[in-house]
Amino acid sequence: MAEQSGAALGASLYLLVEAAAHADDMAEAFLDANREIAATGEGSSGAFLQRETAGGTVSPVEAWWTRLRDQLQGLLGENYTNLSETAVALRKTAAAYAAADEDAAAKLLDVIEEYNSEPDPDLEKFEVPSVDEPAPVVKAEMPDGYAKPSMTRRRND
Amino acid sequence: MTDYSDEQIGRGDLPLADDFESVIRMQAGEIRNSATRAFVKEFNSGGHDSSEYWKIRDADQRWWQIWKDFSWLPDAFALLAEIPSPQGSADLAASVAQVSGSGELTVGEKGEIPGGTYNATGGTLGDRAMDGGASIMAAVQSWQGRAAINFRTGFSKDFPSIIRNQTALAQTLRATALANAGLLLAARTDAQELAVKAKAAFDSFEPGGVDEGLTTGFAVAGAVSTIAAGIAAVPGGSAAAAATLTILAGVNSLASLTRVKEEPMGLGADTVQGIINNVFGGVNKILQKIAEGEEKLIEGVLSPSYAATVEHHGMFVASRPSLIHAPLSEFRPPVV
Numbered sequence: 484m485a486e487q488s489g490a491a492l493g494a495s496l497y498l499l500v501e502a503a504a505h506a507d508d509m510a511e512a513f514l515d516a517n518r519e520i521a522a523t524g525e526g527s528s529g530a531f532l533q534r535e536t537a538g539g540t541v542s543p544v545e546a547w548w549t550r551l552r553d554q555l556q557g558l559l560g561e562n563y564t565n566l567s568e569t570a571v572a573l574r575k576t577a578a579a580y581a582a583a584d585e586d587a588a589a590k591l592l593d594v595i596e597e598y599n600s601e602p603d604p605d606l607e608k609f610e611v612p613s614v615d616e617p618a619p620v621v622k623a624e625m626p627d628g629y630a631k632p633s634m635t636r637r638r639n640d
Numbered sequence: 641m642t643d644y645s646d647e648q649i650g651r652g653d654l655p656l657a658d659d660f661e662s663v664i665r666m667q668a669g670e671i672r673n674s675a676t677r678a679f680v681k682e683f684n685s686g687g688h689d690s691s692e693y694w695k696i697r698d699a700d701q702r703w704w705q706i707w708k709d710f711s712w713l714p715d716a717f718a719l720l721a722e723i724p725s726p727q728g729s730a731d732l733a734a735s736v737a738q739v740s741g742s743g744e745l746t747v748g749e750k751g752e753i754p755g756g757t758y759n760a761t762g763g764t765l766g767d768r769a770m771d772g773g774a775s776i777m778a779a780v781q782s783w784q785g786r787a788a789i790n791f792r793t794g795f796s797k798d799f800p801s802i803i804r805n806q807t808a809l810a811q812t813l814r815a816t817a818l819a820n821a822g823l824l825l826a827a828r829t830d831a832q833e834l835a836v837k838a839k840a841a842f843d844s845f846e847p848g849g850v851d852e853g854l855t856t857g858f859a860v861a862g863a864v865s866t867i868a869a870g871i872a873a874v875p876g877g878s879a880a881a882a883a884t885l886t887i888l889a890g891v892n893s894l895a896s897l898t899r900v901k902e903e904p905m906g907l908g909a910d911t912v913q914g915i916i917n918n919v920f921g922g923v924n925k926i927l928q929k930i931a932e933g934e935e936k937l938i939e940g941v942l943s944p945s946y947a948a949t950v951e952h953h954g955m956f957v958a959s960r961p962s963l964i965h966a967p968l969s970e971f972r973p974p975v976v
Contacts, residue, residue, distance in 0.1 A: 487973060495782075495973040502779035509772035509799075516739045516765050520810070523735045530728030531820060532827075532930055544820055544934045547942035548732075548813065554949050555809045559739075561957045562802065569795070572964045576787075576971050 493590025496577040500595060503573035510566035517559040523552060645670050649836055655828035661721045667835040668717035671919075674842035676707045679912045685847040713916075716923050720831035723930075729821035733814045739765055740810035765807050773799030785972035787963040795958055805956045812945050816937050819867050823933040826863035830926045833857070838919040841907040845915060851908035857901030860926055864933040865902065871940030 487495055527549060531542035581588035649667040654660055680703060684695045696702045777796050780788065837856045844851050905925070907918045949956055963971070 487975065492973060495975060498779050498783065498974040502776050502783075505772045505775040505779060509769050509776070512765060512768035512772060515768075516806075516810075519738050520736060523732055523813075527728075527732055529724050530732050530817070532724055532824065532934070533722075542934075544816070544937055544942070547938045547946070548816060548820075551809065551942050551946050551949075552813055554946055555739075555806060555813065558806055558809070558949065558953075558956045562806075565958050568964050569791075572966075576963070576968070577973075579968050580971075580973055 487587075488584050489586035490590040492580065492584055492587035493592075494594060496580055496587060496591050497594040499573045499577040500591070503570040503577075506566045506570035506573065510563050510570065513559045513563040513566065517556055517563060520552060520556045520559060524549075527552075649832065654832050655825055656726060658725070660723075660725065660828060660832075664717060664721035664831060664835055665714065667839065668714040668721070671717065671835065671839045671842065672707065672710045672713045674839045675710050675713055675912065675916065676703065678842040678845040678915070679706055679710075681845065682847050682912050713919075716920060717831075717835060719927060720827070720834070720923060723824055723827050723831060726821040726825040726828070729817045729824060733817040733821065736810050736814050736817075740807060740814045765803050765810070769803050770800065773803065780974065782974040783972070784975065785970055787966045787970040788972065788974075791963050798955075798958055802956065802958055809945065809949065809956075812941060816941050819937055820934070823860065823863050823867070823930055826860040827926050827930050829859045830856075830922075834919070834922045834926065837907050838915075838922070841909075841915045841919065842912070844908075845912060848910055850910045852906060854908040855904045855906045856922055857904040858922075858925055858929060859901050860929040860933065861902040862900035864929050864936065866900070867933055868936050868940075871936055 527545060531545035531548070533540035533542050577591065581591045645666055648654075648663045649670075651657065651663070654663060657663075680696045680698075696706070773796065776799075777792070780792060780796065783791070834856050837854060841851065841854050844854065903925075905918065905921065907915060907922070909915045909918055
């Protein structure tokens with residue numbers, strides 16, 4: 484168990500609740516992205532050159548484009564689920580600790596109420612780069628996960 | 641005096657216009673008429689091998705029979721008339737813009753795409769998710785216990801790469817949609833030129849004479865080369881989705897795909913059959929080059945990206961955090 488109790492524990496648990504709120508916001512971001520990608524399903528018809536086939540008309544590019552689109556949509560959906568469940572788990576954790584410590588529960592509620600009374604908590608707010616900073620640009624580099632094996636190989640070489 | 645059909649088929653905005661199909665079909669009818677006249681001219685000149693030779697008069701029964709026999713000419717051009725508008729693919733690209741992090745995309749009058757950028761972040765995923773991930777990490781920084789460590793090292797830290805990978809996939813979708821739009825625009829441009837010059841070839845036909853100056857070029861061939869060169873530039877044909885970002889980065893303008901025309905071919909011939917063969921060669925060339933370009937997009941970009949996401953599924957989706965369903969004993973609250 485935690486060494487903390489009372490107000491200190493309540494304040495600590497609030498961090499978990501705050502993390503849960505951010506997880507919820509991220510989940511919503513993936514959900515919104517999912518919706519936007521899903522909406523292309525209605526717009527793809529007629530965007531590609533069709534081919535005469537025995538079973539009708541299909542476009543080879545459209546088939547592959549749609550396949551990749553569906554793949555991305557599935558990934559976005561999985562992230563939404565993971566993040567939503569994470570938020571629930573974080574809240575449950577905080578609630579479980581608070582339930583075992585009445586003082587902590589009271590403090591946690593105070594902190595949450597205080598937070599909620601803020602005029603504009605705006606969890607979605609993000610830092611806008613100043614005009615002096617160049618906009619981040621994607622470089623032709625491997626994703627984080629892919630870089631590790633090659634670095635290992637270089638060390639072994 | 642310029643005929644109405646000449647005005648329509650000569651319009652500069654035709655490849656992107658909504659009435660492209662109807663104008664090409666109308667021109668195909670004109671080509672059919674011109675081919676009939678050229679055939680009759682050749683027949684009446686005695687150049688046509690006929691044991692029952694007599695001159696065909698305009699619009700008599702045999703004239704109309706020849707006209708009927710040329711029904712496959714409009715059918716051939718119908719394949720070109722039905723090339724979809726590039727705007728449809730450009731709209732697809734714009735519809736994933738929020739996820740891919742680029743700005744709103746529209747096609748201008750000349751096929752240009754303003755503001756086509758490939759930022760790492762932006763839009764729904766880039767801004768909101770990246771910011772949310774950083775905030776989660778900050779909030780749980782002092783969190784303790786086995787579950788907390790698993791959460792930080794096995795879940796939260798992967799957010800940036802997960803978001804980048806999925807943004808990269810969206811950008812791949814956007815880039816291929818744009819390249820497809822470029823192919824269609826190039827093909828429509830070629831179809832328009834071929835339709836104009838095919839009629840001119842039949843109109844200017846003189847038995848025994850060849851108009852060698854009547855040629856047509858193929859923008860779609862140049863477009864395929866541009867796309868192929870972009871794909872070939874990816875090191876080792878890497879299947880990594882992030883690498884595909886740069887494949888079509890140069891294709892930021894539909895106009896850039898139609899600027900270069902390659903492999904001009906002559907349409908003139910000393911027989912009507914020769915002109916017909918050349919015109920059909922042009923139709924087939926356009927269709928063949930579209931197919932080649934589409935193949936490049938599939939084999940060079942879409943298929944490898946799909947394979948990468950299947951193979952490296954774990955890199956694209958956060959693994960289910962171990963804290964879910966974990967016993968409370970594995971948690972220790974943060975210390976403030």
